Amino acid sequence: MKTLTHPAAQIGIAAIAGILFGLIVGEWAANLKFIGDLFIRLIQMAIVPLVMSSVIVATGSIAGKGTGRLALRTFAWMIGFSIVAAVVAWGLSVLIQPGVGMVFDGDIDPTLEESAGQATGWQDTILGFVSTNIFAAMSTATMVPIIIFSLLFGAALNNYAGRTGNTLILSFFDQLQQVVLTMIRFVMYIAPLGVFALLAALAGDVGLAVITTALKYLGTTALGVVILTAVFVVVVTVRTRLNPAKLPRKLAEQTVIAVTTTSSAVTFPTVLRNAVEKVGVSPRVANFTLSVGLTMGSYGAVLNYMIVIMFLAQSGGMTLSVGQIVLGMGLAIMLNMGTITVPGGFPVIAMFLGGTMGLPLQAVGLLIAVDWFTGMLRTFLNVNGDTIVAMLVAKASDDIDRDVYNGTKVVTAKGIDTAEYEKSFARADSAD
Template sequence: MKFLKHPAAQIGGAAVLGIVFGLIVGDWAGNIKFVGDLFIRLIQMSIVPLVMTSVIVATGSMTGSGMGQMAFRTFKWMIGFSVVAAIVAWLLGTAIQPGAGITFDGGVDPSLSDQAGAATGWQATILGFVSTNVFAAMSSAAMVPIIVFSLLFGVALNSYVSKTGNRAVVDLLDQVQQVVLTMIRFVMHLAPIGVFCLLAPIAGEVGIAVVTTGLKYLGATLAGVLIVTALFVLVVWLRTGINPALLPGKLTEQTLIAITTTSSAVTFPTVLKNTIEKIGVSQRVANFTLSVGLTMGSYGAVLNYMLVVMFLAQSGNVELSVGQIFMGMALAILLNMGTITVPGGFPVVAMFLATSLGLPFEAVGLLIAVDWFAGIFRTFLNVNGDTFVAMMVANANGELDKDVYNGTKLVSAEDVNVAALEAQFAKADAAD
């Protein structure tokens, strides 16, 4: 009975019931679609204030790390593999077509018509990144101009705080962000009802294809995770010369914790301990790269976010332009890198991506329904990807002890200061 109180179990149960109900009653299920649409709108209305406050607070609070070459190497590998994850997701989305089975005739949501217009030249596209009236951009949910404004505002606020020491505006916006997050938590209590009322009409309209489509989406996510993991291992092998056959045994413990908890934060102490004691990365490198990786090394999230873009476009019969594909990749990477911090869970991320790229929302309910399974795949890659990056940074710094890796030397890791990493834990769990 305790399991049934878990939100993921409730949403999963509601999804199954919604599909069964829709298959039984057929087109009549369309009469309850408005309840699902209401749930989506409740999430939608929080996107703009949440993104603005998150970006401004994150940018306005930034301070230099002063870690020099090690920081450069860490960020280089994290950004590089984030790009690889996004490209792999695009290729898989194009090949597998996970959203093609439930194509809707309604097309793009009318509120996004301005953003979904005909493609323009690259000059006009870049010009459109900057709005002449940020309030107009907010009212039409034009996310890219909002993000640009928020980044510039955050940089200016950071400069102001550095000169004056006055954090009043940062603290105020941080409190606004927390209030908006509380709103989203309230809305998410309605998620089982919302998912039921979103999936029942879809099942009634398209039939059993809704099930096969969800499986194709999960299959594409799993395939992407395996491909990116294989690429990681290949690069680690070529760069470090270690025996890759030993890796599975060294990563088993953290992998099991990751896939059973779907939480990078919960897995972090085990990852840190294993990376030092089983892999041979120095304490100094592990502390830095793994801590940064909590919020900036979510490669599984990048892969999944780009697949969401492909899925929503295909389900709405929207042909993505080259510009939209690159923008989707950029947004997925920025979400991962923490520049655009959108806490609140997967539904908020999915709605943010749909709104930013002018994609239809009808199939979001199906993505929410299967997200617990997608979260397992995301967390697997997020957690192990951080260890791989730590190995490459340590090797470049001469701080990868191959005797430890080969099991001929024993070392002990220091205890983790959990309290000091509380903020990173929260962001990591949002990506998972």
Template sequence: MKALSNPALQIGLGAVGGLAFGLIVGDWAAELKFVGDIFIRLIQMSIVPLVMASVIVATGSMAGAGTGKVALRTFQWMLGFSVVAAVLAWVLSVLVRPGAGMVFDGELDSGLRDSADQALGWQDTLLNFVSTNVFQAMSTATMVPIIVFSLLFGIALREQISRTGDTSVLTFIDQIQQIVLTMIRLVMKLAPIGVFCLLAALAGDVGFAVVTTSLKYLGTTLLGVLILFALFVVVVTVRTRLDPRKLPGKLAEQTTIAVTTTSSAVTFPTVLKNTVEKVGVSQQIANFTLSIGLTMGSYGAVLNYMIVVMFLAQAGGVELSIGQIALGMGLAILLNMGTITVPGGFPVVAMFLAASLDLPVEAVGLLIAVDWFAGIFRTFLNVNGDTFVAVLVADADDEIDREVYNGTKTVTAEEIDLDEYSDTLARADRAE
């Protein structure tokens, strides 16, 4: 009975029950759609204040960026692999078309409509990134101008704090962020019911296409994860000339924890220990790159977020322009790199992406229902990708002990104080 208290299991049961109910009942299941719509709207109404508060707090809290060659190499590798993940997700989505077969012809939520429906030149597109009235942008959930305003506000707030030492405004906005996060946690208690009703209505409308579409979505994500993992191995092998045949044994323990907990934060101590004791990366390099990678090295998340963008576009019959595709990639990368911290988990991320690109949200319930499986794929790539980046950064400074890697020497990693990483672990957990 204790297992039934697990939120992921409850959502899974709600999804299975909704699919079965919709397939059995048929068209009548559409009568339940309004309940699912209420659940979606409860999430939607939290997005604008949450994103604004999160971006302002993240920007306003920066006391100074890391400096030095190690920091530069770390960020270069992380950004490079994030870009590759986003492009790969787009390519796979175009080839596999995971959202095809579930096309929604209804009107989009009026709150998500924006002038992006019109064909704009690139100058006008960039101009619309800056709003003349941020409150109007907030009222229509036009996310990019909101993010631009929040970034500028956070930078100005950082300047004010540096000049006066007064952190009261930052503390106030941080409290708003925490309160909205609590709201989302309360809303997510309704997720099993909301997902049941959404999927019952979908299954009643499109039949078994619901099942095949979810499998295509998960299959696209898994294929992307495997390709990116193989790319990591190839790059590490070419750059470091380490024997790739030894990697499975070195990554097995952290991979097991990652896929069973779907939490990079829970896996972090094991990743740090194994990167030093089994891979041979120096303690100093491992401490820096892995702690940064915990929140900024989520390559599986970048891949998944871009697939979500394409899935929603295909499900809604929306043809994305090159500019919109580039914006989707940019948002996926920014979500990963920590500039846009959206706590609350996948449902909020999916709604944020839909609002940012004016995509229909009817299929989000299906994505929420199978997100536990997608979370396994994301976390697998996230934690192992962090180790690979640590190896690449360490190799450039000759900070890899090859005897340790080859198993002819034993070292012991320093005991870590988890309290020291508490904020970073919390951010990583909220992001996943």
């Protein structure tokens, strides 16, 4: 019975009930759609202040720790793998077409169709990234200009705080972020009701296609995880010349914890210990690379976010231009890299991506309903990808002990002060 009190379990039950209800009553279920729309609007209402405060705090809080060759190698591998994840997600989405089949009888918002159909030159697209009036951008939730403004404001705030030692403004935005997060937690209490209404209306509209589409979405994500895992293993084998057959046993413990908890934060102490004691990465490299990876190494998140973008576009019958695809990849990677921190869970992120890209949001409820399963896949790749990156960084500076990896030498990792990583834990959980 304790399991039933878990939010993910409640949403899952509501999703199944909503689909069954919609299939039974048919088109009448559309009368419930306003409840789901209200749930979506409550989340959308918080996105602008949340994104602004998160970007400003993330940029304004950057310290001098992230310098030197160690940091450069860490960021290079993380960015490189993130780009690969985004490209794989796009390729699989084009090949499998997970959103195709969600044919809606209701009209898509005309403004979305109009904005999607407008073809502008790349110069106009870049100019559109910068708003002449940030308050106008905020009022229309035009996210890219808001992000650009927040990045510049955060950088200026970082410089100001460094020169004067005055962190009052930074503290204000940090507190604002926490208040908005609390507001989102309040909204998430009605998530089961919102998901029930959304999926009931969706199932009543499209019928059994809602089930087959959910399986295609999950299958696309799972296949992406398999491909990226293979890429990780091939790269680390070529670079380190270590026996890849020994990796599964070394990663087994953290994999079980990651999949069962769907939390990189909960898995982090095990990952850090295993990197030192089982893989042979030096404590110096493990501490830095894995702590950075906790918030910046969410390769499973990049994969999933790009699939979400393609899924929403396909479900609305929209064809994305090359520029829109590149923008989508950029947003997915920035979410991963911590530049845009959107805590509050997958519903906020899905609607942030859909709203920013001008995509129809009718199928968001379906994505939310199966997010527990995609969360398992995301966390699996996030956690094990971080270990691979730590191995690659350690190899470059000769900080990996082959005797430990081969099992002929025993070392013991020091205890971990979890309080030190409290903020990183919160950000990591938002990506799982």
